[in-house]
Amino acid sequence: MQYLYANLLYGIPLLPFLGFLVVILLGRLFKGRSAGYFTTGVMAAVAFLATGLLLEALKAAPQWAMEGGEATLVRPALEGFPFTFDWQWLAIQGERGIHFTLFADPLGAVVLFMVAWASLFIHLFSIGYMDGEERYPTFFAYLQLFTAAMLTFVAAGDFFIALLAWEVMGLMSYLLIGFFFKKKSAQQAMKKAFITTKFADLGFMVGLFWLYKETGSFSIPELGVQAEHLAAGVALAIGLLFFLAAMGKSAQFPLHVWLLDAMEGPTPVSAMIHAATMVAAGVFLMARFYPVLEAGGALPYLAWIGAITALFAAVLGAAFADVKKILAWSTVSQLGYMFLGLGVFGWAAAMFHLLAHAFFKALLFLGSGSMIHGAKTQDIFEMNRLARYMPITYGTFLIGAAALMGIPPFAGFWSKDLILHAAQEHAPFLWFLGLLAAFFTAFYTTRLIVIAFHHPSLESPWKKAPWNQGCPALNLGPEECPPDPAPPKDHHPHESEPVMTTALLGLAALSLVVGFWGSPLFGQKLLLFVHLPKGPEVLPASKLFGGYVLGTLVALAGLLLAVFLYAKDPLTQRLPDPVVAALQRRLYLDEFYYKVVARIAQWPTDLLWILDTYVVDFLVDLAAYATGALGQALRWLNSGRVATYAAYVVLGAILLLLGGVRW
């Protein structure tokens, strides 16, 4: 079979990288919105390539079919699959060196497709959303490099390349979160994100080098074979180190703290971080690393952390008033589901959820961007009956919200239920936590919709609450972090412009399509395509039916409770002050980090500072002073008179002669 797009695999990460170079180097030449249109064009080309690649992968991959409730292999993979691209990058003669290897197996092809399309719509949306901002071209250049790094990470066939892409993503998230770096809170948030993820990245590095020491290979496709040769203890340790990295990147408890404050970035960046890149990278890493996790028995840790994160983030999501922060909690929570899925052997379910979540969360974030753009505030209480003024935003937001809540037949329903089903089989208690989280998910989503879209503008209780003065989570007082001003009373929201609504409609369509692709209504084709090497574990719909009913009931219960509580009277506080304060201040975890962990970390830092100042610097200064003092001592030799110098020359010659005689 002749491949076209598979041979162009390298173009997928390369194009946005070139786009980044062009825009960052020629930024001044891009006037007005041209940088946005140019980079969106680049992304359109990337999305085209990724779609072509996915279609070829669908043809070339092993074909499985459902026969009598069992998945059977109809035809093995065609020659040349999984698609690979290999470029000997850094090599000393005779050594293997570092190869720039890309490969696309079914999972890679699907995730490349997801990243490319989500990023395309985020670019498109940003054209309108970022209009008139300072450093408009720079913003798009950053988005391009961010996308390029994620695409490289997803396609990487070599953990070393993956590490490079991973670190570039860390850098880009830092730069984009701090895009409005004149704001004190944005400065703090960018540092917080970088330090938190950097701490976790240590796990990646240590784990990677340990893995290399054990197996002598960086190769990702061969990891499955290598994992079998690892001693169980070593596999567990390496697995947990990589899990630490994924926890940081994918914002799992207790390293989730940076994600909330990442909302300081422009809204399209939040969509980018939460859907297409960054947080998906952690889950994806765990998916690639699955053989080692399974061999070492690290999976229960994933499941527990995931379930705890899913529940705790869903609860906190119900306590916030900033639309972006509510969605941020929902991301944390949904990522928790993915880790739970991976941890209870629901690998394919977790990947399905990753895919579905990327589209509906990008949709929700862009929708929230459209809401903020129209309503001129991020506080849901201050938004004025948006459903009336922003019909397209409202409609698409509902599709995204239904997918998030798990209302059939939207995307999140099918994927979340598969995860819960796997949990039910392997860890009933975690299954219960997951169901509870699903209840709260429906609750906070409905609360958001009811208050923001249906209520007239109200006075935000969030801003009045004494415990919310300043930004305690960023260690900033009320003067350094004042609340955003409320929009004027007579402000009438308006629907966003066509480039933005087009992006919303496109993502809504994609999230529906992906949901159906994996749903039993259409034969769970996605799960027959993306699976572990041993083959797909597809369950017949009849087995899932009980879970479907239960999931729907739980989601409806959460939905109805929120409608019941907030439809008439959204302002009444129903819990005692200390509880609300604890929830809204994120259970004081951020403050704990600032006040305790940072202080403890200060001690070794101080020690090193003393060592540096009084020992290292002393030695360096000593060398300089000694040289200077010697120069001073010998100054008198330089009389400035030519005759003296001539005498030195003669003296030198005589000494040389004497030396020559002796030898």
Added chain:
Amino acid sequence: MITLGHFLALSAVLFAIGLFGVITRRNLIAVLMSVEILLNAAAIAFAATAAYKDPVFFSGQLFALFIMVVAAAELSIGFAILLNVFRHTGSAATDVVEEMRG
């Protein structure tokens, strides 16, 4: 009989005189004259060595010729510098020029 040793001794004596002059004289003209003596001492050594040790090619004498040319060039530059120093400072003494002092 006059041997090579005699010539080299003459050369050494001339060299020592020239060196003594270069180091001790304060007048730049005298210094330049001493340099001439130095050069000529070297030229004598070359020529004599060539005559005694290399009777076929006399290649050392070639160096003597070179030294004359170099001496002429050196003197012209030396005097040019001397003139400028004199104009600049009003004196031709070596110890006036001591801007290189450390």
